[in-house]
Amino acid sequence: MTEFRSKFEKSFADKLTKAGLEYVYEGTSLDYLKPINKGWCKACESKKVFQRSVYIPDFFFPEYNFYIECKGKWTGDDRKKHLAVRETNPDVDIRFVFMSDNKLHKNSSTRYSDWCIQHGFSFTIGGRSAEIPKGWFV
Numbered sequence: 702m703t704e705f706r707s708k709f710e711k712s713f714a715d716k717l718t719k720a721g722l723e724y725v726y727e728g729t730s731l732d733y734l735k736p737i738n739k740g741w742c743k744a745c746e747s748k749k750v751f752q753r754s755v756y757i758p759d760f761f762f763p764e765y766n767f768y769i770e771c772k773g774k775w776t777g778d779d780r781k782k783h784l785a786v787r788e789t790n791p792d793v794d795i796r797f798v799f800m801s802d803n804k805l806h807k808n809s810s811t812r813y814s815d816w817c818i819q820h821g822f823s824f825t826i827g828g829r830s831a832e833i834p835k836g837w838f839v
Contacts, residue, residue, distance in 0.1 A: 709800055710759055710771045717760070720833055725761045729768070733789035735782070756786050758795060765838060767794035775799065775813050777806075784820065796837065797824040 703726050705711040710726075717724055734751035742750050758768035772779065783795065802812045817824040825834045 706759075707771070707773065709773055713769075713771050713798055714760070716833055720838075722762065722833070722838060723764060725763065727757050727759060729758060729761045731756045731758065731786060731790055731793060733782075733786040735785050754782075754785075756782060762838075767796060767837070769796050769798055771798045771800075772813075773800040775803070775805070775816075780805075780816060783822070795822065797822060799824060799826045802826045 703714070705714060705726070714724070714726065733754055733756055735754040737750040737752055741748055759771050760769040761767075762769070770783075786795065787793070797813075797817060799813050802814050805811045805813070805816060814824060814826060823834075823837070825832070
């Protein structure tokens with residue numbers, strides 16, 4: 702039996718199973734280059750320095766060749782990571798299911814959905830009652 706990291710992921714997985722959609726949970730890892738702030742390369746003197754990192758998406762759909770990441774809280778570090786993952790893996794399709802469309806932070810007018818639109822990521826919102834977007838599985 703699969704152990705999920707959150708009730709939100711479990712709830713979404715139950716919907717996928719009920720809909721007859723085959724998925725792999727945390728079965729893939731993607732390497733990416735994480736930018737290092739204020740880094741410096743001694744060999745080439747470049748200030749653009751990266752650290753190799755690994756990202757494990759929540760769900761992979763082999764039949765459709767895309768990933769879904771379920772997010773409750775969408776932190777600044779999460780956003781930076783996903784931009785770096787896409788920069789390193791431009792052909793990888795990662796989509797988001799958000800629990801709610803919160804503001805990025807307390808004093809921001811930008812919401813999770815605004816950020817995704819601005820950066821070209823597909824998403825849906827709806828908490829544990831989130832419906833599976835029908836257009837994603839055609």
